[in-house]
Amino acid sequence: MSKSPEMVWLDAIESNEKGDREAALSLAEEVVSQDEGHSDAWMGIAQWILPTDSRGRQMMPNLSQASKSISALRRVVDLDPENEYAWRLGGEILVGHLGMMEHALQWWEERKGVAPNDVVPYFEQVSILVRLGYFDEAKGCLDDLDEIVSSQPNKSLENRVIRLRGIFEEQSSMEEEVGFSPQNNKDDSWGMINRMRKKKPITETYFLLMFVMPIVFLLGSIAMMFFSEMRYGTAIVMLFIIGLYFWVARLSRRLLLKLNRPESFLNRALDFEACSGKVCIPDDIRSSKLYSFVIGNRMPAFQERIVLIEESGEQLPLKWELSHPTA
Structure with a gap:
């Protein structure tokens, strides 16, 4: 007689507690094959597919692991929208590991619908939009965040918002001086990046x-x-x-x-490539010391995605724009 999904799930938990993560993952997958609505098992898959620490060193997921984890997390938030940790982990994977900024913006927009007073989606969306150079949209998110904070006074939260606004204003003013649109291969800032391509950023x-x-x-x-x-x-x-x-x-x-503007602009170009799935970085810059430094600081899964995008060779259209729900 086969075990019920709940009994298999208990076995999965026990295996994880014993340190046998591979067995725990296999059992969790067995649970969802029997019961697709088992949110705890999906959460287990999302976490156990990720690598464990090795000798005190945090190991980062590869592209396959990150992709499988976010797929499981989508099931978790569909089944259990109140699972705050699932939302946070999903946002981290989408942005830091996969570079899927449009999906991350939508992810946090959906979180707003579940928890309207949660400030995390606003912080995350502002960070993404500033990172990509969409300052008008970021300002709108900041204004919405101010309204939420004013309705639930909290000194620590207010200080976080002040710091975020400071970063926004700093980056916005610098963008007004020298902007950058990676999809435009004739943008003057490509020349700035090209001039610094043989040097590493100043630490x-x-x-x-x-x-x-x-x-x-x-x-x-x-x-x-x-x-x-x-x-x-x-x-x-x-x-x-x-x-x-x-x-x-x-x-x-x-x-x-x-002084490090070329590095930040090259990071933006990489984000555009990861977001669009199309290339915009010239070959001479991609083979440079600056590029090696910048891509070397990204997560393994992100690096794998960029290699696949580069191999596709599809050029980013000049009129490409970020699709964002905050517009």
Whole structure:
């Protein structure tokens, strides 16, 4: 006599607790083959298909694993829309691992319908839209988020919104200075990327050591000359140097972002390729040191998708636009 889906599911849980994830996954798949409406089993599949940590190192899913996981998560949220973790995990996989931005925007739009007061969809949609350069749409999401936050006052949440708006305004103002449309192969910013293709981006640590610290050291030395004879002069100078460091670092942040603009634009071009399934990055840039650095920082599943898109060779149309439910 065959076991019922619930009994098989209990066996799956037991296998997972024993550390036999492969057996747990197989049993969970057996459960859904008998009962397609078993949301817990679908959630188990979504989680157990993903790789486990190896020697304390977090392992990332490949394209096949990420695709199977998001397919299972779609079933979970259909069956159990209140499963908040499923929504969050699905959003992470769609954006970070698969680069499917349009699907991610729709994913979070559906979450809004389930939980209208949940702020996570708004944060995620704003981040995606800013990342892709759709600032008008991002502003609309931010305004909607402000309305929700004002209706449920929370200091921590308000601070998060302030930080998000700060990032939005910073990126928006930089876009006004120099914009970028990856689908336009004659966009001037392709020239900027091309000029920097043989160089890696400047790291924040290098920038602080080579630019911020010399300024702080120079001004700190001058301050020591004035305050060294005073009582508590050393303490005053130390406090001055600490405050000066954070002040200069904050002021110079925009300069660092400008210097690394080619990297951020190339990241946007990659996002456009992953989103559209079509290529827009020229071959000479794709074979460059800058491209190798940028793609090397992406997830394995994303890298696999980009290789497949590149092999297809289908060009991104000039008039291509992001399809987004926030419009």
